[in-house]
Amino acid sequence: MLRHECGYELDLRCRQCGATLLHEPRLGIFCPSCGRRVTLVCHRCGKKW
Ligand SMILES: [Zn+2]
Ligand SMILES: [Zn+2]
Numbered sequence: 001m002l003r004h005e006c007g008y009e010l011d012l013r014c015r016q017c018g019a020t021l022l023h024e025p026r027l028g029i030f031c032p033s034c035g036r037r038v039t040l041v042c043h044r045c046g047k048k049w
Pocket of ligand 1: 014015016017018019031032033034035036
């Protein structure tokens with residue numbers, strides 16, 4: 001489960017391999033399995049994840 005700074009939570013999976021995506025402050029959202037990075041805007045507050 002990803003959790004944004006505003007408190008919004010989202011269960012997001014990698015489109016390539018299906019692994020649950022993680023968030024690192026330095027990297028942003030990424031897949032721990034295949035390394036794919038995802039740019040996402042929070043659905044609640046509209047800021048970058
Ligand atoms: Zn992946
Ligand atoms: Zn947010």
